[in-house]
Amino acid sequence: MRRLLARLLPAVAVAVAALVPAGTARAADGAPYVRVHLDQIIAYDLEESGHDEIFVRMYHDGSGKPFQAWPMKEGDELSVAARDCVSFREACPAGTNQRSGGGFYAPRYPTNLKFLYVQLWEDDLAGDDLLMNVPVGLRPISEEQRIVEEAQIGGHHYVLKFTLTPVYL
Ligand SMILES: [Ca+2]
Numbered sequence: 001m002r003r004l005l006a007r008l009l010p011a012v013a014v015a016v017a018a019l020v021p022a023g024t025a026r027a028a029d030g031a032p033y034v035r036v037h038l039d040q041i042i043a044y045d046l047e048e049s050g051h052d053e054i055f056v057r058m059y060h061d062g063s064g065k066p067f068q069a070w071p072m073k074e075g076d077e078l079s080v081a082a083r084d085c086v087s088f089r090e091a092c093p094a095g096t097n098q099r100s101g102g103g104f105y106a107p108r109y110p111t112n113l114k115f116l117y118v119q120l121w122e123d124d125l126a127g128d129d130l131l132m133n134v135p136v137g138l139r140p141i142s143e144e145q146r147i148v149e150e151a152q153i154g155g156h157h158y159v160l161k162f163t164l165t166p167v168y169l
C-alpha cells in the first residue's frame with residue numbers, strides 16, 4: 001500500500017500544480033467591489049477622562065459624504081472606558097473588557113476609486129474629534145484583506161481592526 005501511495009503522490013502533486021496558475025489568474029483579476037466589515041475596536045487609553053463616546057464613519061474619494069457605519073443609527077455613539085474592547089466579529093484580547101458592538105453597516109465600494117477612509121470619531125460638544133483616519137487603497141482583491149491599525153497620539157491609544165472582502169456581484 002505504501003508503495004502504491006508513493007507512485008500516486010507525484011501525480012497528485014502535478015494536478016495541484018496545474019491548478020495553481022488558474023487560481024493566480026483569478027487573483028490577478030480581483031473583484032470589482034469590496035465590502036468593509038468591522039472586526040474590533042480597542043480603547044487602550046482614552047482621549048477624554050472617564051469615557052469616550054465613539055463611532056465609525058467611512059467615505060470614499062468619489063463621494064466626499066461621510067457615512068456612519070457604526071452604531072447603525074446616525075448620531076448614536078458608544079460610551080467606552082479605558083481598556084474596553086468593542087467586539088464585532090472577533091473575540092477580544094486578554095486583559096480587555098469585552099463589549100458587544102452590536103450591528104454595523106458593511107458598505108460595498110467599487111474598486112475603481114482611489115481611496116476609502118475608515119474613521120474612528122469621538123463625539124464632542126464643540127466639534128467631534130477624529131481619533132483615527134485609516135486610508136485604504138481601493139484595488140481589486142480576490143481574498144480577504146485584514147487591516148489592523150493602531151494610533152497612539154495626543155494622549156489616546158486605540159486599535160481599529162476591519163476586513164475587506166471581495167464582492168463579485
Ligand atoms: Ca473629545
Ligand SMILES: [Ca+2]
Nearest residue numbers: 053122123124
Ligand atoms: Ca466626548
